[in-house]
Amino acid sequence: MKQGLFITGTDTGVGKTLVAAALASFLKKEGVDVGVMRPVESGCRRQEGRLVPQDALFLREAAGCADNLDLINPYRLEAPLAPSLAAEREGVEIDLGKLIECFQAIKEKHDFILVEGAGGLLVPLREGYFISDLAQVFQLPLLIVAASRLGVINHTLLTVRYAQSLTIKVAGVILNNPEEEDSASGSNSSLLQQLLDVPLLGVIPFTTQFREFKKEGLTDLIKEWINLAALAGTPE
Ligand SMILES: Nc1ncnc2c1ncn2[C@@H]1O[C@H](COP(=O)(O)OP(=O)(O)O)[C@@H](O)[C@H]1O
Numbered sequence: 115m116k117q118g119l120f121i122t123g124t125d126t127g128v129g130k131t132l133v134a135a136a137l138a139s140f141l142k143k144e145g146v147d148v149g150v151m152r153p154v155e156s157g158c159r160r161q162e163g164r165l166v167p168q169d170a171l172f173l174r175e176a177a178g179c180a181d182n183l184d185l186i187n188p189y190r191l192e193a194p195l196a197p198s199l200a201a202e203r204e205g206v207e208i209d210l211g212k213l214i215e216c217f218q219a220i221k222e223k224h225d226f227i228l229v230e231g232a233g234g235l236l237v238p239l240r241e242g243y244f245i246s247d248l249a250q251v252f253q254l255p256l257l258i259v260a261a262s263r264l265g266v267i268n269h270t271l272l273t274v275r276y277a278q279s280l281t282i283k284v285a286g287v288i289l290n291n292p293e294e295e296d297s298a299s300g301s302n303s304s305l306l307q308q309l310l311d312v313p314l315l316g317v318i319p320f321t322t323q324f325r326e327f328k329k330e331g332l333t334d335l336i337k338e339w340i341n342l343a344a345l346a347g348t349p350e
């Protein structure tokens with residue numbers, strides 16, 4: 115994992131931002147100069163006429179970097195819809211060249227880059243272009259965050275296998291509990307462990323502390339629940 119990671123998920127609301135922010139905060143504490151990117155963020159709130167990209171802001175805070183928000187998050191959209199739909203509705207043209215330029219600029223400035231996608235791999239960014247295409251162009255290993263709910267085995271295997279079919283490297287899967295844990299949580303992780311041919315890097319429990327974005331405790335989350343040795347062993 116020399117260059118960075120592209121963080122995707124089995125769905126929206128699974129904990130991608132929490133995991134990305136925790137990794138950013140952990141690496142920063144370890145002395146790594148981390149850059150972050152949230153290429154397109156939809157569902158932004160409007161405050162005093164401006165759209166506020168909550169994920170991008172939280173990632174920047176966690177990484178402790180001072181990059182311009184327009185570099186970290188070149189496209190922010192108001193409608194809580196797939197980016198292609200929100201962009202169409204809001205008359206925004208998502209320019210792939212611009213996304214790549216911003217990515218390169220962040221990569222050059224920092225030792226390590228963490229990119230949070232939007233939703234899952236087949237979320238459309240614009241006509242004929244999906245998050246998976248961005249992961250391919252950025253050439254970063256994928257870190258898949260899966261929410262431990264009914265359906266997680268199917269969603270995780272579909273995501274891993276689709277990535278592999280595109281020859282995108284998969285660094286591993288993190289099983290997260292963004293809602294109060296149900297009794298199936300333990301069995302989900304053991305079944306995933308059996309069925310995955312990529313590392314299950316950790317299981318994050320539901321914690322009231324992480325119901326909302328806050329910086330405190332992020333570093334400990336990684337130390338306590340993530341197998342860093344397995345993650346660090348990921349080839350570039
Ligand atoms: N392990 C957890 N315990 C408690 N709350 C969590 C946990 N993981 C995520 N959450 C909360 O769930 C919501 C969705 O998480 P988020 O990281 O924003 O997901 P995504 O980026 O995949 O949309 C956020 O409010 C977050 O604070």
Ligand SMILES: [Mg+2]
Nearest residue numbers: 130131169230
């Ligand atoms: Mg997010």
